[in-house]
Amino acid sequence: xxxxxxxxxxxxxxxxEDVTLDCVYETRDTTYYLFWYKQPPSGELVFLIRRNxxxxxxxxxxRYSWNFQKSTSSFNFTITASQVVDSAxxxxxLILYSSASKIIFGSGTRLSIRP
Amino acid sequence: DAGVIQSPRHEVTEMGQExxxxxxxxxxxxxxxxYRQTMMRGLELLIYFNNNVPIDDSGMPEDRFSAKMxxxxxxxxKIQPSEPRDSAxxxxxSSPQPGxxxxxxxxxxxxxxxx
Numbered sequence: 117x118x119x120x121x122x123x124x125x126x127x128x129x130x131x132x133e134d135v136t137l138d139c140v141y142e143t144r145d146t147t148y149y150l151f152w153y154k155q156p157p158s159g160e161l162v163f164l165i166r167r168n169x170x171x172x173x174x175x176x177x178x179r180y181s182w183n184f185q186k187s188t189s190s191f192n193f194t195i196t197a198s199q200v201v202d203s204a205x206x207x208x209x210l211i212l213y214s215s216a217s218k219i220i221f222g223s224g225t226r227l228s229i230r231p
Numbered sequence: 232d233a234g235v236i237q238s239p240r241h242e243v244t245e246m247g248q249e250x251x252x253x254x255x256x257x258x259x260x261x262x263x264x265x266y267r268q269t270m271m272r273g274l275e276l277l278i279y280f281n282n283n284v285p286i287d288d289s290g291m292p293e294d295r296f297s298a299k300m301x302x303x304x305x306x307x308x309k310i311q312p313s314e315p316r317d318s319a320x321x322x323x324x325s326s327p328q329p330g331x332x333x334x335x336x337x338x339x340x341x342x343x344x345x346x
Contacts, residue, residue, distance in 0.1 A: 217286075222273075
């Protein structure tokens with residue numbers, strides 16, 4: 117069965133600290149896609165990044181970076197020099213190529229950045 | 232494009248009343264999803280459509296819930312009769328080709344309160 121686990125329910129750090137949000141997924145499929153979404157206090161879900169199962173290259177976008185490791189079935193998200201505006205709930209998600217487009221979300225990690 | 236548009240943004244209704252949530256997807260997106268978000272259960276996929284046809288409604292909680300997509304630019308989620316446990320945020324999302332890894336674009340959600 118396919119599943120996304122975000123073991124960290126809540127994280128609180130002081131501004132300017134680095135923070136890593138963990139995501140572990142389960143699937144036997146070889147073709148799949150992984151995503152991160154951000155849900156700020158205003159409530160909307162904002163797409164951050166997509167990775168396909170054949171692309172293990174890590175990605176950096178400004179203060180955000182993502183580490184995809186198939187060997188450990190993980191797709192972790194790091195925020196460097198965190199800011200108060202990063203406070204949000206972050207969701208990791210999985211789509212299997214074989215599952216006709218169902219998006220499977222993790223339970224989310226609530227990140228609080230204290231000034 | 233204005234993005235996925237949901238209405239109303241907030242709905243308060245009495246138990247037993249009929250509730251209709253509306254969604255206008257992004258033009259050209261063939262897939263439309265309805266999600267429900269609660270603290271207890273996180274983001275749950277209720278139903279999704281491909282080219283206006285319901286593909287998977289296994290997430291619809293019970294017969295009180297129904298969804299339609301009469302055309303490519305409009306979908307409704309109806310709850311009749313509503314119950315307090317239906318209180319949640321309901322999101323509509325659309326995507327061009329999720330099975331090819333395209334991300335889903337979410338509306339701002341409808342916060343439903345059933346009293």
